Each structure stands twice: as C-alpha cells, then as structure tokens.
Amino acid sequence: MYLEIISPDKKLYSGEVKSVSLPGSEGSLGILNNHAPLISSLKNGVIKVIDNQQASHTFTIKGGVAEVLKNKIIILAE
Amino acid sequence: MANLKEVRNRIVSVSSTQQITKAMKMVSAAKLRRAQDAVTQMRPYATKLKEILENVSSTLESSEGGNFSAVREVKNVLIVAITSNRGLCGAFNANVVKRATYLAKTEYKNCKVSVLSIGKKADDAFKKTDYGIMGSDMPKKLNELFDQLTFNNVAPVAEKVMEAFAKGQFDKVVLVYNQFKNAAVQILSTEQMLPVQKPAASNSGKKLSIDYIFEPSKEFIVKDLIPKSLKIQLYKALLDSHAAEHGARMTAMHKATDNAGALIKDLKLSYNKARQAAITNEILEIVGGAEALNG
Numbered sequence: 323m324y325l326e327i328i329s330p331d332k333k334l335y336s337g338e339v340k341s342v343s344l345p346g347s348e349g350s351l352g353i354l355n356n357h358a359p360l361i362s363s364l365k366n367g368v369i370k371v372i373d374n375q376q377a378s379h380t381f382t383i384k385g386g387v388a389e390v391l392k393n394k395i396i397i398l399a400e
Numbered sequence: 401m402a403n404l405k406e407v408r409n410r411i412v413s414v415s416s417t418q419q420i421t422k423a424m425k426m427v428s429a430a431k432l433r434r435a436q437d438a439v440t441q442m443r444p445y446a447t448k449l450k451e452i453l454e455n456v457s458s459t460l461e462s463s464e465g466g467n468f469s470a471v472r473e474v475k476n477v478l479i480v481a482i483t484s485n486r487g488l489c490g491a492f493n494a495n496v497v498k499r500a501t502y503l504a505k506t507e508y509k510n511c512k513v514s515v516l517s518i519g520k521k522a523d524d525a526f527k528k529t530d531y532g533i534m535g536s537d538m539p540k541k542l543n544e545l546f547d548q549l550t551f552n553n554v555a556p557v558a559e560k561v562m563e564a565f566a567k568g569q570f571d572k573v574v575l576v577y578n579q580f581k582n583a584a585v586q587i588l589s590t591e592q593m594l595p596v597q598k599p600a601a602s603n604s605g606k607k608l609s610i611d612y613i614f615e616p617s618k619e620f621i622v623k624d625l626i627p628k629s630l631k632i633q634l635y636k637a638l639l640d641s642h643a644a645e646h647g648a649r650m651t652a653m654h655k656a657t658d659n660a661g662a663l664i665k666d667l668k669l670s671y672n673k674a675r676q677a678a679i680t681n682e683i684l685e686i687v688g689g690a691e692a693l694n695g
Contacts, residue, residue, distance in 0.1 A: 329551070389452055
C-alpha cells in the first residue's frame with residue numbers, strides 16, 4: 323500500500339509500505355494492507371513505518387489526521 | 401549648456417544606482433523562487449486538509465466547529481494586515497494599509513477596530529492611528545516571522561488570534577494581504593478568518609458514498625481539524641504575501657533599472673553635445689588666434 327506523510331512545510335515520506343502504526347487520539351492504530359476506509363485524528367507521538375524492504379522509519383509528530391482509502395494512506399502531520 | 405563635469409558626475413551616480421537596482425532585482429528573483437517553492441510545498445497539505453474537512457463536515461448537520469464558528473453581533477473587529485518588512489516594492493504595502501483603513505472606515509465604521517500588523521510597514525502605518533493594536537503579547541516578534549517563515553513559527557500567532565476570538569475579545573477577524581498570482585501581478589485580497597465559514601458543500605456527493613470509519617468520532621475530528629485549517633489559512637496568507645512581496649519588488653526594481661537606463665542615455669547625449677560644443681569652441685578660438693597672427 324502507498325503511504326504519504328505531509329507536513330505544512332514539506333513532504334516527509336512517500337512510498338510503498340508494508341505496515342504503519344499511528345498514535346491515534348484514542349490509542350495506537352496499526353494499519354496493514356486492505357484496511358477499511360478510515361479517518362482518524364492523531365495525537366502527539368511516533369509514526370512507525372515498515373517499508374517493503376523491512377526497513378523501519380520513525381517520525382515524531384505533534385498531532386494531525388490520517389486518512390486511509392483504498393490502500394492509500396495520507397497522513398497530515400504537524 | 402550643461403557643465404561637462406556636472407553631467408559626468410550625474411552619469412556616474414545614475415549608473416551606480418542602476419547597478420544597485422539590478423542587484424536588488426536579482427536578489428528578489430532568487431528569493432521569489434524560494435518563496436514560490438514554499439507555497440507549492442504547502443499546497444498538497446492544504447488541499448488534503450480541506451478535502452477531509454469537507455468530507456467530514458458535510459455529513460454533520462449540527463453546529464460544528466465549536467467556539468470558532470460562533471457568529472456574534474459584530475462589535476469588535478480585528479484586522480490582520482500583512483505587509484513586508486522592507487520597502488522599495490511599489491504599491492505593495494500601501495495597498496494593504498489603504499485597504500485596511502478603508503475597511504475600518506466603511507464596513508466596520510460602527511465597530512471597535514483593532515489591528516494586528518504583521519510586517520514592519522504595517523506596524524509603522526498603524527502606530528500613528530488610534531486603532532487598538534494587538535500583538536504585544538505575541539510569543540515571538542511578529543516582524544521576525546518573515547526571517548524564518550515556517551509553520552511552527554506561524555502557528556502560535558494563529559493560536560493567539562483564535563484564543564482571543566474564543567474569549568469574545570473579537571467578534572470577527574479578517575485578513576488583508578497580497579495574494580500571489582505571478583511575479584508581476586499581486587491581488588489584494590480580504591479574507592474572513594473567524595468565525596469559520598462553513599465549507600461550501602460542493603462535489604461532496606460522490607465522496608459520501610465511501611463509508612469511512614471515524615476515529616474517535618466525527619465531532620471530535622472536526623473540532624480537531626478546524627484549528628488546523630485556521631492555522632493553515634494564516635500560514636498560506638503569509639507565504640502568499642511573502643512571495644508576492646518579492647514579485648512586487650522584482651517588478652519595481654526592473655522598472656527602476658529600465659528608467660536608469662533611459663536616464664543614462666539622455667545624459668550621455670547631453671554630455672556628448674556639451675563635449676562637442678566645448679571642442680568646437682576651442683577650435684574656433686585657435687583658428688581665430690591664428691587668423692589674428694596672420695593678419
């Protein structure tokens with residue numbers, strides 16, 4: 323699935339990934355392939371991304387919102 | 401006939417001015433490119449945020465937005481005037497100041513008007529008026545915003561404005577700034593920031609068919625997103641104004657360089673005329689002298 327992390331200043335990440343874990347405002351969320359459509363707000367915390375090469379990337383955010391639709395995840399981070 | 405030395409001095413001074421304006425034009429062109437990049441970088445975020453917000457709020461009928469969409473009788477108005485820190489950019493700053501003053505005198509004639517000026521030029525202009533000035537309690541000096549125009553620096557300013565609105569200090573907040581169209585054209589625009597206007601329910605028809613899961617709830621997400629979109633609105637206005645400033649300065653400096661060129665051409669002409677006149681005079685004197693000896 324395709325992931326994009328966008329901050330107001332720049333694009334932080336874009337590419338194919340295997341799994342993403344997000345700091346949802348009501349607890350942590352893990353997203354894998356073929357997830358149902360979702361819009362969730364995020365609180366401050368760490369986004370953990372595992373890409374197709376099994377390498378993991380982490381991003382610390384202050385808050386934001388995530389949209390999951392048809393294997394495309396867009397995270398608006400702050 | 402103009403004095404030779406005088407004309408020469410003027411040519412020298414005009415051409416050094418031309419060099420300065422040319423350099424300023426080049427600097428502005430480089431800065432413009434960077435400012436434009438920043439605008440393009442921000443655009444996907446703003447577009448997506450608006451999309452999600454429209455998506456969520458179109459399925460909500462009730463009073464979303466909480467404190468920020470409360471429409472009250474307009475008694476206290478805050479005008480956020482965005483100008484540049486430096487001059488020499490044509491009518492760029494004057495336009496903003498003029499529009500803000502015009503708004504205060506017509507549309508908001510019967511209200512108490514306060515001004516939040518971002519940029520030294522607006523500061524200078526409104527210091528002399530008797531409108532209330534907001535901004536002394538800002539975490540960072542507003543004029544320094546343009547030195548480092550990042551979202552993290554702009555957000556606290558928007559937060560302060562939102563806080564003041566929520567407390568009832570102001571009933572309406574409008575932005576006055578130059579929108580960037582292209583390097584030569586700036587559009588002076590007035591935008592309502594608060595209270596939040598409901599996003600136009602356009603093209604949301606087909607989006608609604610997607611059955612989203614909302615975490616934790618629609619209301620919560622909308623409440624979370626509206627402050628974000630307000631911050632983005634201010635950030636966008638600042639970025640636009642920043643790009644427009646450099647565009648305006650570039651055009652102004654281009655014109656100044658052209659004018660200096662025309663001036664130099666005229667001066668050169670009169671310099672050469674004066675030089676020729678002086679030479680002719682000298683020859684006349686010599687010939688006259690020789691004639692006198694022969695006679």
